[in-house]
Amino acid sequence: MTSGPIDRAITHLADALRRTMGTAAVHEGQALAPYTTFRIGGPADLLAVAHHQETLCRAVTLAWEHDVPCLVLGRGSNVLVSDDGIRGLVVINQSNGITFSENRVNVESGELLSALAHQCVARGLAGLEWAAGIPGTVGGAVVGNAGAWGGTIAQVLNRARVMQQDGTIALWSVEQFNYQTRSSTLKQRPANQSIFPIKTGQQRHEIVLEAEFTLYQDNRARLEQIVRENMARRRANQPGGAGCGSVFKNPPGDYAGRLIETVGLKGYRCGGAEISPLHANFIINTGNATAREVKTLIDTAYQAVLDRFGVALELEIELIGDW
């Protein structure tokens, strides 16, 4: 990393963050690996953990005021962070809290999606059963239109509180997210344009602060049974261990896993990274994989499927940082 104006800005930002959030919440040069489900990733210049919506907003605003690139992460379960890490500030969003009001539920964006799903089911509220077992936050799910077993965020989101790039906070209707398969206006923000690689942390991006979902009453025992079945399907078909879920989106009318398996890459390894022998659209960090090794597997699978089937697979995960 080079020194220069950004390093001076980072030093000033670090001081300002410590005054606002306390010294324990702000770290310099902290590896991001422990903050991702892949357990991979180099350091961020600065890392701050926000436990409340107000602190989240304040940390991001301070970064913007100091002209330091800033990226908000939830549980880091849909990203591959480069070995070189990320310039600027990374804010880990751990704001949480759920408020029920009849068929509506308001959730802070750092709440775990899976925990939300379980609480809804326990109240006989239907609409999020598919989300049990997804390890990310509500914020990450709203950005990426998370989904499983036919259910998606787009089907249940009513509106969300968003901090916009000019620092104002607005209520975004579900239409404003322009949802597509595992994508939204926010996931397609300018910093994320190219697939190889998608670079984030480079400029301002909108922050999801809170989401409101509209659900409906159903039989609690029936919903619990659906969750049990979904979780059992997950355990049977998806590998455990350190990973980030599906690496590629399924192309129209087909499955990325089927295509990668057909080109013979199930179980293929690069260093500590492995294309799962159980499901070819999953890459697992078997212990000490680097981001570069995972990226090599991604490129290998992409090229092999393109050569054999003429299908250009699209990444579902985001590659973050310097590549």
Ligand SMILES: Cc1cc2nc3c(=O)[nH]c(=O)nc-3n(C[C@H](O)[C@H](O)[C@H](O)COP(=O)(O)OP(=O)(O)OC[C@H]3O[C@@H](n4cnc5c(N)ncnc54)[C@H](O)[C@@H]3O)c2cc1C
């Ligand atoms: C074992 C496993 C199984 C999975 N199964 C599924 C599945 O069935 N379906 C599915 O859709 N996904 C699945 N995933 C992927 C992942 O859990 C989801 O995409 C999840 O919604 C990501 O949330 P996150 O908090 O981890 O986001 P992160 O990975 O932390 O961030 C993802 C992106 O969202 C942005 N972001 C995060 N929070 C905010 C915020 N508050 N405001 C603005 N931007 C934000 C980040 O900047 C980044 O660009 C799985 C992952 C794993 C590891």
